[in-house]
Amino acid sequence: MDARAVQPSRDKLAPPSMGRHPSEGWVLAAPYPMRPFTRRAFRGLIRAICPPDPAPQLVDLEDRIEDHLRRLLRYMLPHVAFGFCLAVIVLDWAPIWRFKSLRRIQHMRREEAADLLSALGASRSMFLRTLLLGVRGSILSTYYDQDEVHAALAYAPVAFIADRIDLRRRVLREEATAQDRSSS
Numbered sequence: 001m002d003a004r005a006v007q008p009s010r011d012k013l014a015p016p017s018m019g020r021h022p023s024e025g026w027v028l029a030a031p032y033p034m035r036p037f038t039r040r041a042f043r044g045l046i047r048a049i050c051p052p053d054p055a056p057q058l059v060d061l062e063d064r065i066e067d068h069l070r071r072l073l074r075y076m077l078p079h080v081a082f083g084f085c086l087a088v089i090v091l092d093w094a095p096i097w098r099f100k101s102l103r104r105i106q107h108m109r110r111e112e113a114a115d116l117l118s119a120l121g122a123s124r125s126m127f128l129r130t131l132l133l134g135v136r137g138s139i140l141s142t143y144y145d146q147d148e149v150h151a152a153l154a155y156a157p158v159a160f161i162a163d164r165i166d167l168r169r170r171v172l173r174e175e176a177t178a179q180d181r182s183s184s
Contacts, residue, residue, distance in 0.1 A: 028071065029071045029074035029075060030071070030074065031067060031070035031071055031074070032070045032071070032073035032074050032081055032085075034070065034085060037089075038085050038088055038089060039066070040106050041088050041089055041091075041092035041104070041105070041106050042066060042069075042088045043062045043066060043106065044092060044104065044105045044106025044107070044108075044113065045088060045091055045092065045105055045106075045117075045135060045139065046061065046062050046065050046066065046139055047062065047110050047113070048105055048108070048110055048113035048114045048116075048117055049114070049117065049135075049136050049139045049140060050065070050139065050140070050143050051143075052110065052111070052114075055149075055152070056146070056148045056149050056151075056152045058146060058148055058149075061143070064142070064146065065139055065142045065143060068142045069138055069139070069142055072138075073085075084134065084135070084138070087131045087134060087135050088135060090131060091105065091117070091120070091131065091132060091135060092104045092105045092106055093105075094116060094117070094120055095108065095113075095116055098116070098120070100116055100119075101116070105117070117132060117136070120132055121133075121136070
């Protein structure tokens with residue numbers, strides 16, 4: 001299947017003015033390759049980091065966040081994407097190397113794993129805090145961008161985004177008109 005034909009599910013739900021257009025040269029990236037070991041660790045972190053009830057609990061939460069972030073990793077520099085995967089593995093093993101549990105994050109109960117990650121976020125080590133911040137920020141930004149979460153928060157960014165897209169199109173039209181005038 002041609003990568004250009006694949007559109008993200010959010011574009012199918014978005015108003016026509018919000019969808020990406022092939023004329024922009026946009027192509028949805030294939031998911032970044034992750035070994036099953038890393039994927040299991042990543043999914044465990046997603047479970048531990050996303051907020052519990054009463055926050056919206058999405059049926060396919062892990063699938064959505066994993067898919068989105070793995071596609072986003074494709075747009076990053078290769079060493080950054082690889083570093084993200086290393087950070088996922090380091091955080092998954094945190095209970096063991098911190099001598100808090102004999103199980104990794106992916107095998108812990110959600111509450112227990114969340115508590116351990118919170119303690120790690122309060123660590124004296126700037127490196128560990130930064131490592132956790134990058135992974136946590138990536139996961140939560142994707143979680144809070146879900147339509148169900150927007151509805152629960154009564155947050156409606158569609159009008160603002162549509163306005164920004166219209167502004168961009170106006171600016172591009174004006175630039176094209178200016179180029180036509182200068183070339184004639």
